[in-house]
Amino acid sequence: MKELICIVCPNGCRLRVDEKNGCRVTGNSCPRGEEYGKNEILHPVRVLTGTVRLHGASLPRCPVKTRGPIPKEKLPEAARALCRVDVEAPVQTGDVVLADLCGTGVDLVATRTILP
Amino acid sequence: MTEHQLVVIGGGPAGLSAALSAWEAGITDILLLERDKYLGGILNQCVHNGFGLHRFKEELTGPEYAGRYVELLESTAVRVKTDAMVLSVSPDRTVRYVSPADGCRTVHAGAVVLAMGCRERTRGAISVPGTRCSGILTAGAAQRFINIEGKMVGRRAVILGSGDIGLIMARRMTLEGAKVLACVELMPYSSGLNRNIVQCLQDFNIPLLLSHTVTDIIGDRRLEKVVVSAVDEHRRPIPGTEQTFECDTLLLSVGLLPENELTRALGAEMDPRTNGAAVYENMETSIPGVFACGNVLQVHDLVDFVSEESARAGAAAADYIQNGETASRRTLTVENGNAVSYTVPQRIRMEAVDQGVQVFFRVNRVFEKSAVTVTAGEKQIARFKREHMAPGEMERIFLPEKLLALAEGETITVSAEEAEA
Numbered sequence: 001m002k003e004l005i006c007i008v009c010p011n012g013c014r015l016r017v018d019e020k021n022g023c024r025v026t027g028n029s030c031p032r033g034e035e036y037g038k039n040e041i042l043h044p045v046r047v048l049t050g051t052v053r054l055h056g057a058s059l060p061r062c063p064v065k066t067r068g069p070i071p072k073e074k075l076p077e078a079a080r081a082l083c084r085v086d087v088e089a090p091v092q093t094g095d096v097v098l099a100d101l102c103g104t105g106v107d108l109v110a111t112r113t114i115l116p
Numbered sequence: 117m118t119e120h121q122l123v124v125i126g127g128g129p130a131g132l133s134a135a136l137s138a139w140e141a142g143i144t145d146i147l148l149l150e151r152d153k154y155l156g157g158i159l160n161q162c163v164h165n166g167f168g169l170h171r172f173k174e175e176l177t178g179p180e181y182a183g184r185y186v187e188l189l190e191s192t193a194v195r196v197k198t199d200a201m202v203l204s205v206s207p208d209r210t211v212r213y214v215s216p217a218d219g220c221r222t223v224h225a226g227a228v229v230l231a232m233g234c235r236e237r238t239r240g241a242i243s244v245p246g247t248r249c250s251g252i253l254t255a256g257a258a259q260r261f262i263n264i265e266g267k268m269v270g271r272r273a274v275i276l277g278s279g280d281i282g283l284i285m286a287r288r289m290t291l292e293g294a295k296v297l298a299c300v301e302l303m304p305y306s307s308g309l310n311r312n313i314v315q316c317l318q319d320f321n322i323p324l325l326l327s328h329t330v331t332d333i334i335g336d337r338r339l340e341k342v343v344v345s346a347v348d349e350h351r352r353p354i355p356g357t358e359q360t361f362e363c364d365t366l367l368l369s370v371g372l373l374p375e376n377e378l379t380r381a382l383g384a385e386m387d388p389r390t391n392g393a394a395v396y397e398n399m400e401t402s403i404p405g406v407f408a409c410g411n412v413l414q415v416h417d418l419v420d421f422v423s424e425e426s427a428r429a430g431a432a433a434a435d436y437i438q439n440g441e442t443a444s445r446r447t448l449t450v451e452n453g454n455a456v457s458y459t460v461p462q463r464i465r466m467e468a469v470d471q472g473v474q475v476f477f478r479v480n481r482v483f484e485k486s487a488v489t490v491t492a493g494e495k496q497i498a499r500f501k502r503e504h505m506a507p508g509e510m511e512r513i514f515l516p517e518k519l520l521a522l523a524e525g526e527t528i529t530v531s532a533e534e535a536e537a
Binding site for chain 2: 004005006007008010012014035046047048049050051053058059060061063064065075076079093096101111112113
């Protein structure tokens, strides 16, 4: 039995995951908590957020995120990959700034609309 | 002097939400004043995710959350002035501001919403000994340098304070290639959210040193090392427990202070427990027609609740403009009892209560299985069960009008207690 704190939302539910029983999750208060509990034991994932270089606007950086979660162990490599991304204004929230980040199959998208 | 129905001071999440809800309530002449160049306030530098789960039922980053509100506001005729710094608000609701575009202007408003947010406590506020070298900055300042300006603040860092901004910055610095040596917390518990301790510290094997503090800062021009000591139950450093961390950066995440210079100068009654204005059930301050909401009223943990509180303030301001002052023949004062450090609102005007009143508060220590009670004199009028409460997590209860009507005296008291198994 493994005890975890759910990080899906700010409630921070205390989960208990039973590795011996097909990773059955208890202590969650929503279905997303169950998914998190299972994932955290089997293959932990995280959403990566950060910024990339921005050209042609008064702001020098554009905030970005991975559109979905990526494997946790890929975080350092993926964070380094952000240093090599350049974006030109205008950029819209949701625009793909880098497809398939580090072979994760997940796109990196802008999280702020910035006009020139 | 120009006349407006409503002036909103501050274009962060609180001001945006208040302006929107007043617009939706039928107020068409609204002026929103923001001192920065952009709307969205501090959300713009909070590039991490976790915002909006309550409000939008999805997980957004700070800029995305702000963007949603800015988009909604752009669909209205609310007038926005950025780069506009408010200098004063007077009790007759005259607002003076200055901006490069307008110079010094004076406007009069039918109602005013105060939504100026808060700022960070600095080194001066916590009296850490040591030299005055560079490399010591607040976590939020570092966040702005990195996320907005694109400038890295250091390579080896120690973080003092385990509030959410400190935890978020521990992860942010790590992902940007810095080494975060430790997060040091004076109290025996973290004031940050549990999820942030997991995903910002544990994910990166950053030690959290509870009941520890920084007792010396050493550096000539740039910070070279900090000394960290364990503290006893009275939060006094214990000699002999010193450990030294060689680092070039010390980030401070040691609390937030509502930015209430305007509110104090206005003469609104303040609550020393929150460092914000004392408000009635509808977020109105002691000055009629002046409302306060968001972090300038009480420091929140979640922006979703800032938006919700501010929407109530905006709607109440609209009601004031349309229907005049709220009757107050009978007023209940809300007091904090056992283990509760403050309540918002501080007063409830019984005639103004429609279906009930939302009361926010914080406990002053960690509780497991527990209960929140509301008493009027000797009589308990409500009891709410809780599985877990902590000072870092704002609590709220809803008091239906029917239960409030049971209170016969002039005060009700909110208390926390361990629940019997």
